[in-house]
Amino acid sequence: MRIISKLQGGIAGLLASVALAGAGAASAEGVTLEYWVYSDFAAGDALALQQQFIAEFVAKHPGVKINITGKGDDDLTAGEIAGAASNTLPDVFMNGLNVGAQLASVGALSNIYDKWMAMPESFRAQFNADAIKSCTPKPDKMYCLPYTGFGSLLFRNLTVLQKAGVDTSKVPATWTEWFEQMKKVKAAGLYAMPDTTMVFNSVAEIYGTTGDASNWGIDWATHKTRIDPTVMTKVLQKFIDMVPLNSGTSRNDQATKDLFIANQLAFHVVGPWVDPTYKQAAEKNGLKYDFQLVPGDTPDKHGGIKSYEIVGVSPGPHRDLAWEFATYITAKEQMGRWATLLARYNGNAAAMADPKVASQLLITKSVEAVKYAVDVQPPYFVGTVPSCYLATVVDIAAATADGKYTAAAGAKEMISQLNTCLAE
Amino acid sequence: MHLRRHLPHYLMIAPFMLLFAIFFLFPILSGFYYSFNDWNAVQPAKFVGLANYQKIIASRDFARSMWNLGTYIVITVPLGILVALGLALLVDNFTGRWAHVFRGAYFLPVVLPSFLAATIWRWIYAPNFGLLNMMLGWFGMPSVNFLNNTGSMIYCLIAVDVWASAGFNMIILLAGLKNIPTELYEAARLDGASKWQQIIHITIPMLGPVLFFVVTYGLISAMQVFDKPWLLTGSSFTTYGGRGNALLFPVMDMMGRGFGAVKFGEAAAYGFLLTLAIVMVTALMFVLRSWSDRR
């Protein structure tokens, strides 16, 4: 081991001298902030608006330069972890709440609690309180500002429903009504739903129709799942019931969207990001669809999940300026324009209440959906959800649907396996 | 005098060896060091002895991914080479333009990036309306959810794999075939040997060294299989391996433990366990070769 550290030291020294010779020129001028966003925010109209935000910010901070870079979901995570390791983190960056714990553990996200508290109350009050809570695992630790978000919606293909003899003006108010409609669709020879046991998020969406935040997620103090066996039994029974009705494709598959557009699939429970695709299909090939809240077991309850994309600030030398930029893009004025352009819900509640924004149906529905939905993987920023946890939920749900377990036995097995996984 | 005689040799290998030492040997050694540490690539490493190794061997995913790997290489390597050999013999039987056309067609999948192959095949395997299910439908067979049936998933991967790699092995074997002196076949024909006997007694033995190369390379790369199963299952750093972990392979688990759970020490330990397996399999190949040479 001594040899290795010696070797490491030697090579590091050698490299440092090479690196010194190479550097020098770049950092002389004004500050440049690196700003990483999701790839769809760095293309087309979205990019134009982001660049406008940047231009406005730069106008107020002469000499500052901001480079915007778009990356796919996993690429953001890999890039941010690697950046933390090599001290080349972007100054301001996005990611999802569900990888927040990992990013915080490697020190990619700096604790912005003091800076947040130093902001005027008028700014802090703009945000959705639940979203801020998700960013604040402990009273004095805050790691992010909420950005865009979603609550699952039920997209309905009206042509398919009419073909199946369903009265489309009557939105299903409960699971029972919804399931009746699914059976009618099946009887008409069409697919009612995607296979909801294929990805974690769609299992969670159906769980939300029965369960709620009090019996979902992980208790990190005891390393036990909070899933309730009776709730899970009921949910697994729904998966068993839906087996003959589903298309065999997952919630996220390209193929599922394709079936929906082709008038083969009646319902698609998913986030609002599919809407641009469906809207385009409506204009081009006359797709008739709408979106509603996901029905729950009782009329006053709704299913589905919610989550937020987050904006984080890295602990680099430009932390203050980076924070300022982060507050600029998440403030009401910008979030309002952002929501209007994309028709996407976001974590700035004040912006969502703005009449111009609230006139967009997709956003008002999302605001409603978020109120009822369960968080995907709560609590955030506490522990890293192990992959076996997510895999177990999906696997047992699928195995139960395949008939390997009864609903009750499946729920029991799932919970015991989840606890074993968390204990590892 | 002694050094002077050997100096040209060392000079010729120097550029390669220097790059190799810096960018391979050093990272391998430091990876080996980190495999005994709790390390997230950012904070200083904390020595934990064999804990990473113990943890991996004890985890339920380890047995699963090793089992998958075993099943996979036992089928995909021989099958891939058999198909490639078949194609090479087939092409060897054509001359002129048609040899050119067929060789070109069989090699086509090789030049596609693997992400592309996976994207296409996901559609081919799609339930109900995928190409494969459409064809099953012509024969009145029910739709199969190929990529979500824990029994069929691994065969789906193998099919894609053979499809993508057979052309490459074919070209190498074809080069070997062209090197076999035609006199050998003529002599055999005069002795009354059938086409099949010629393949068994002349072609295969004469192809020996080339076959050895193809098999060894096939094994080493098959044991590091990553991107095709990753993309076929739509994996991400947080969830990977597909339904029931039926397409979980060691390198996938390494990437997940590294970039998903930020445990790079554990990922490194996993890597060296896999290295050990690869070394053992390769050593076995060399033993088999020297054994068959002696015979």
Next chain:
Amino acid sequence: MTAKRASATSPTIWTVLKWTVAILAAVIAVFPVWWMINVVFSEPGQPVSINPRLWPTSLTAGLQTVHVIFAETAYLHAYMVSVCYSVLTIAGVLLFGSAAAFEFALFDFPGRRIIFGIVMLALMVPTAVTIIPTYLLTADLGWLNSMQGLVVPGLASAFGLFMLVQFMRAIPADMIEAARLDGASHLQIYWHVVLPLCRNAMVTLAILTFMQTWGNYMWPLLVGTSPDMYTVGQIVGMFNSPLSHQTVEVVMTANLLAAVPPLIFYLLFQRKIVEGIAMSGTKG
């Protein structure tokens, strides 16, 4: 008598069988690619699920999608980066690998076996083990977001060495000896005698290296974080991400565009392979 009859009929059976199998295999090999081309060049808005795309239906629609992708992403720039990355890597792998293989395969010198053994061991270590240490090293060198950062760490290809050594071992020692007696220097033997002889292997290695670098995803992702270092793989990755809201045609087009340079490269080099095979054929 039976033998005579068999020899009269079997050639035709053999021929029919040969052609059937050859054509069937060609269809299996080519069809998936053909299908993808059809998805790209088809009437817009027709879902794949009700139209299985057995032939292309609209050239203009496909070109339109291509145009949109070129306009909205830095695809053309990514081509340039990927081509530079691949070409430089191939040149380096062939040059350094062949020089080293020449020595390991054809000469003996102290330490030869042990050094070669170490390189072969390294061949068996999965890249996933070394990727983070190599990345940290590259970052320390200040090579992030640079072409040398992309290329240099991959130049010492253990696999390339293994392959070239395997091929060079077949070169008869008399040939080297004869060249030496003719007064050729060590370098001349390498350049004028050995390299031309293993041209076939070099072309194969070039193709393999090209495929590896062109399809390489993880390394460019870590090293080239800024958009002006994006490779084709990274651009396609943005379209392939599971929550991307793109439709099938667009995703497939982005994927197909990534395959165009390899296809061109392949068409160019296929002739080279054939020549190489023909050369070694006459030699045998």
